[in-house]
Amino acid sequence: MTTIYDIAKRAEVSTKxxxxxxxxxxxxxxxxxxxxxxxxxxxxxxxxxxxxQLRLGNKSGIGLLLEDPDSGYQTRFQSAMLHAAMEAxxxxxxxxxxxxxDDWKSHLSRYIKNSNISNIILLPTQCDFGPLRDFLRENxxxxxxxxxxxxxxxxxxxxxxxxxxxxxITEYLINMGHRKIAHISGHPDHSASLLxxxxxxxxxxxxxxxxxxxxxxVQGDFxxxxxxxxxxxxxxIKDLPTAIFACNDETAAATCSAAHKRGLRIPExxxxxxxxxxxLATAIWPPLTTVRQPYLEMARRAxxxxxxxxxxxxxxxxxLRHVLPxxxxxxxxSSLSPRGEI
Amino acid sequence: MTTIYDIAKRAEVSTKxxxxxxxxxxxxxxxxxxxxxxxxxxxxxxxxxxxxQLRLGNKSGIGLLLEDPDSGYQTRFQSAMLHAAMEAxxxxxxxxxxxxxDDWKSHLSRYIKNSNISNIILLPTQCDFGPLRDFLRENxxxxxxxxxxxxxxxxxxxxxxxxxxxxxITEYLINMGHRKIAHISGHPDHSASLLxxxxxxxxxxxxxxxxxxxxxxVQGDFxxxxxxxxxxxxxxIKDLPTAIFACNDETAAATCSAAHKRGLRIPExxxxxxxxxxxLATAIWPPLTTVRQPYLEMARRAxxxxxxxxxxxxxxxxxLRHVLPxxxxxxxxSSLSPRGEI
DNA sequence: CATAAAAATGACATCGATAGACATTTCGCT
DNA sequence: AGCGAAATGTCTATCGATGTCATTTTTATG
Numbered sequence: 090m091t092t093i094y095d096i097a098k099r100a101e102v103s104t105k106x107x108x109x110x111x112x113x114x115x116x117x118x119x120x121x122x123x124x125x126x127x128x129x130x131x132x133x134x135x136x137x138x139x140x141x142q143l144r145l146g147n148k149s150g151i152g153l154l155l156e157d158p159d160s161g162y163q164t165r166f167q168s169a170m171l172h173a174a175m176e177a178x179x180x181x182x183x184x185x186x187x188x189x190x191d192d193w194k195s196h197l198s199r200y201i202k203n204s205n206i207s208n209i210i211l212l213p214t215q216c217d218f219g220p221l222r223d224f225l226r227e228n229x230x231x232x233x234x235x236x237x238x239x240x241x242x243x244x245x246x247x248x249x250x251x252x253x254x255x256x257x258i259t260e261y262l263i264n265m266g267h268r269k270i271a272h273i274s275g276h277p278d279h280s281a282s283l284l285x286x287x288x289x290x291x292x293x294x295x296x297x298x299x300x301x302x303x304x305x306x307v308q309g310d311f312x313x314x315x316x317x318x319x320x321x322x323x324x325x326i327k328d329l330p331t332a333i334f335a336c337n338d339e340t341a342a343a344t345c346s347a348a349h350k351r352g353l354r355i356p357e358x359x360x361x362x363x364x365x366x367x368x369l370a371t372a373i374w375p376p377l378t379t380v381r382q383p384y385l386e387m388a389r390r391a392x393x394x395x396x397x398x399x400x401x402x403x404x405x406x407x408x409l410r411h412v413l414p415x416x417x418x419x420x421x422x423s424s425l426s427p428r429g430e431i
Numbered sequence: 432m433t434t435i436y437d438i439a440k441r442a443e444v445s446t447k448x449x450x451x452x453x454x455x456x457x458x459x460x461x462x463x464x465x466x467x468x469x470x471x472x473x474x475x476x477x478x479x480x481x482x483x484q485l486r487l488g489n490k491s492g493i494g495l496l497l498e499d500p501d502s503g504y505q506t507r508f509q510s511a512m513l514h515a516a517m518e519a520x521x522x523x524x525x526x527x528x529x530x531x532x533d534d535w536k537s538h539l540s541r542y543i544k545n546s547n548i549s550n551i552i553l554l555p556t557q558c559d560f561g562p563l564r565d566f567l568r569e570n571x572x573x574x575x576x577x578x579x580x581x582x583x584x585x586x587x588x589x590x591x592x593x594x595x596x597x598x599x600i601t602e603y604l605i606n607m608g609h610r611k612i613a614h615i616s617g618h619p620d621h622s623a624s625l626l627x628x629x630x631x632x633x634x635x636x637x638x639x640x641x642x643x644x645x646x647x648x649v650q651g652d653f654x655x656x657x658x659x660x661x662x663x664x665x666x667x668i669k670d671l672p673t674a675i676f677a678c679n680d681e682t683a684a685a686t687c688s689a690a691h692k693r694g695l696r697i698p699e700x701x702x703x704x705x706x707x708x709x710x711l712a713t714a715i716w717p718p719l720t721t722v723r724q725p726y727l728e729m730a731r732r733a734x735x736x737x738x739x740x741x742x743x744x745x746x747x748x749x750x751l752r753h754v755l756p757x758x759x760x761x762x763x764x765s766s767l768s769p770r771g772e773i
Numbered sequence: 774c775a776t777a778a779a780a781a782t783g784a785c786a787t788c789g790a791t792a793g794a795c796a797t798t799t800c801g802c803t
Numbered sequence: 804a805g806c807g808a809a810a811t812g813t814c815t816a817t818c819g820a821t822g823t824c825a826t827t828t829t830t831a832t833g
Contacts, residue, residue: 092819103783108821118781118829135544140819143481144788158510159710168500171527180546183525185513202477204522313714339714346716349691368501372655372681373715374688434789445812450791460799460810482789485818 091134099132100125111136148207151179151395152200154186154215160311161339161367162382166212166235169388177392182206188218197221201228208395211235214279216246231398233391238280240410245394247387247411251281254380254415255288256295258362259334261378261417263296266426267332267360271305271323273316273344275336282311285336285364305330309340316343324351331359331426338363338370341377345422356424366418375421383413433476441474442467453478490549493521493737494542496528496557502653503681503709504724508554508577511730519734524548530560539563543570550737552577556621558588573740575733580622582752587736589729589753593623596722596757597630598637600704601676603720603759605638608768609674609702613647613665615658615686617678624653627678627706647672651682658685666693673701673768680705680712683719687764698766708760717763725755 093107100107102121109117110125117125128134142149153170155163167183174181182204186197200206208231215221216234222241225232232244240246262270272289275282286306293300304326307319316339323333324347335341341363345355353359355375363370366381390411398407435453439446444463451459452467459467470476484491495512497505509525516523524546528539542548550573557563558576564583567574574586582588604612614631617624628648635642646668649661658681665675666689677683683705687697695701697717705712708723732753740749 090819093821094819104820105784105822106782109782112821114821116780121781133540135541137485137819138545139481139485139547140788141821142788143479143485143790144819144821146788155513158506158513164500164506168527171497171500171525175527180524180526180542182522183513184522185510185517198475199477200522203480205480342714349716369711369714372684372711374691432789435791436789446790447792447813448811451811454791456792458809463810479789482818483791485820486789486791488818 090137091132093134093136095132096125096128096134099128142205148205149179150182150204150206151208151210151392152182152184152204152206153210154184154212156185156187156212156215158185161369162337162365163212165365165367165382165384166388169384170210170392172385173388173392176389177396179392179396181392186215188215188221193221194224197224198228201230207231208233208398210391210395211237213237213281217280231395233395235387235391236281242409245391245407245409245411247390247413249383249387249413249415251284252288252291254417255285255334255364256291257288258364258378258380258417259289259292260296261419262332262334262360262362262423263292263298265332265360265423268298268426269305269328269330269332270301271307271330271333272301273307273309273319273323273333273335273340275340276310277308279311282336289334301330309336311337311339313339313343316340317347320344320347321350324348324353329359332423333359333361335361335363338365338367338377338379341379341422342369342373345373345375345377355422357427360423360426362423370418371420378420378423379418381416381418383415386413387411432479433474435476435478437474438467438470438476441470484547490547491521492524492546492548493550493552493734494524494526494546494548495552496526496554498527498529498554498557500527503711504679504707505554507707507709507724507726508730511726512552512734514727515730515734518731519738521734521738523734528557530557530563535563536566539566540570543572549573550575550740552733552737553579555579555623559622573737575737577729577733578623584751587733587749587751587753589732589755591725591729591755591757593626594630594633596759597627597676597706598633599630600706600720600722600759601631601634602638603761604674604676604702604704604765605634605640607674607702607765610640610768611647611670611672611674612643613649613672613675614643615649615651615661615665615675615677615682617682618652619650621653624678631676643672651678653679653681655681655685658682659689662686662689663692666690666695671701674765675701675703677703677705680707680709680719680721683721683764684711684715687715687717687719697764700769702765702768704765712760713762720762720765721760723758723760725757728755729753 093104096107097104110122170181184200210233212235216237234244234246236248237246274286307323309316309319333344335344341361344361348355348359363377363379366379370377370379435446435449439449452464512523526542552575554577558579576586576588578590579588616628649665651658651661675686677686683703686703690697690701705719705721708721712719712721
């Protein structure tokens with residue numbers, strides 16, 4: 090293993106000077122600096138992080154807690170985070186974690202210490218679990234909360250406007266001539282479910298249209314399986330809706346399956362739109378019209394904030410709340426209302 | 432920060448004894464050992480890994496290189512690896528990595544040094560990239576190769592029998608009465624493509640059936656998009672096959688889409704089967720009959736081998752080649768041949 | 774050219790845990 | 804009581820990099 094001693098010897102300087110060069114510390118004569126850099130390159134020297142961080146005492150790792158790797162939403166975020174980390178030249182440590190297990194504290198504290206983590210990114214719905222936030226706060230872990238329901242006075246939150254997005258995609262349906270629009274909502278404990286449903290209703294209000302009847306509002310929970318069950322029920326209604334806004338893409342995909350099963354053509358017979366824009370959205374037929382979460386942008390924001398924070402001491406001027414723009418992605422699962430009338 | 436000094440003080444023993452307990456070193460009286468363990472638990476003490484590994488000089492991290500997080504296969508493996516790592520009580524560091532970029536070496540060497548990696552799990556097709564293997568070998572990184580084409584005398588390989596699985600699922604189709612069976616093969620550079628196609632042909636030979644005509648064998652590349660294109664072509668053939676064996680689930684899903692588009696019912700009009708059993712397989716309608724890769728079993732094997740290897744010095748007795756059993760998962764995308772005859 | 778000020782560099786202790794070489798204590802047993 | 808084995812302690816060097824403070828070299832100025 091190459092150490093700064095080897096470099097120092099080759100460069101005929103002291104280890105301290107090499108250290109100075111590594112850390113861009115005080116003034117080192119240009120010629121020595123370049124000589125040392127050249128030698129470091131030649132010998133493919135990378136300072137030992139263990140030793141460095143032992144001495145400096147600063148933890149630096151960024152961790153991402155994943156609850157359910159089967160969820161398209163979490164998968165998408167994970168890959169966006171990995172990309173963003175690569176761009177930023179830092180490393181992300183991904184860990185499966187569930188706050189529902191009763192030994193979550195010891196699990197987490199082991200993880201933090203072993204992986205030298207001082208920054209953690211929390212996804213919904215863990216980002217809203219109070220005891221988790223408190224535990225991390227007590228352990229001096231910085232957090233970035235992705236789309237939290239409740240803000241935190243210490244931690245940065247990065248989100249998109251779920252309600253507005255839901256309103257906008259509903260308005261899109263209204264503008265396509267749809268009036269009989271159903272909604273399959275998400276898990277009642279997730280705030281996103283509420284926000285998306287609120288946005289859905291708002292669109293009707295803004296267009297001075299009556300709210301869809303209760304029959305058209307059914308309860309899902311973001312999962313494909315449940316989506317399949319409830320959408321099968323929904324499609325048994327005699328007076329079928331002409332469009333369905335599903336709380337997320339998994340549910341929308343399930344709705345497509347249910348529609349296919351009943352021999353309904355999409356979008357000719359029924360329009361189906363989703364939310365999130367996960368991979369699944371383009372891996373089914375027809376590809377889903379949906380709301381694209383700004384995954385990469387959110388990931389970049391999170392990674393940059395967290396990796397800059399450790400440099401500064403004054404974290405006071407960090408903007409705590411970030412809302413990033415989403416976009417509506419129009420694909421082939423939606424079309425004009427078949428009757429083309431109100 | 433709690434150190435062994437704090438523990439020693441509280442337990443009224445020397446740091447040496449604490450160290451002995453931590454490392455299960457020489458004989459420590461049962462009562463003192465338990466006292467110390469109890470105090471460590473109480474004070475939530477975890478030995479500083481930086482210091483420990485700096486002293487011991489043994490790298491320990493296990494890394495997983497991901498090339499394409501959009502691939503269901505890689506996603507599945509990743510989540511299996513995370514699970515297995517959690518079970519084994521170790522940490523997995525996931526990193527996006529492409530051997531196609533020309534700075535892959537420096538990227539990798541930075542990664543290895545920064546994350547303190549001494550074990551890496553390679554998925555197809557990176558596990559067959561010679562220069563990568565050599566580079567890791569030179570850097571004293573232990574590897575576990577998942578489903579490699581070519582074995583390695585230094586590295587463990589963990590695989591399933593792709594050819595036999597392909598044969599078996601084809602036989603399944605034959606036994607269901609299908610004779611006109613098409614195959615969409617994978618990317619020509621992946622050995623899995625070849626193996627799966629060979630298995631496909633083998634099934635016909637074993638049943639003394641003529642090989643399907645060339646028209647029925649088309650070239651895909653494992654991707655949904657390509658699958659959509661080629662399956663659309665395939666379904667234009669006048670004499671349609673009654674079953675299609677797609678090289679993987681993404682391609683099978685695309686084939687389902689193409690079939691839906693043409694108004695074909697699955698499985699009534701056409702049977703479609705995939706390979707891999709990724710999430711997508713159950714997130715489309717109908718859910719796919721497919722071959723299940725033993726993800727978790729392979730992950731466990733890989734993690735266990737790698738994390739045990741660092742304990743022993745004699746790696747000579749490690750079994751180099753592991754072949755794990757797959758299974759055929761029958762779902763609703765397949766049924767008896769519509770004509771029920773030969 | 775002398776000399777103070779500024780710039781560049783070096784010697785050494787230190788971070789937390791470990792281990793080697795011994796010294797010392799405790800304990801069970803005859 | 805006394806012996807030997809087991810248990811534990813003391814002291815110190817070490818891993819690789821960096822902070823503190825002292826020292827050397829260079830530069831500027833009268």
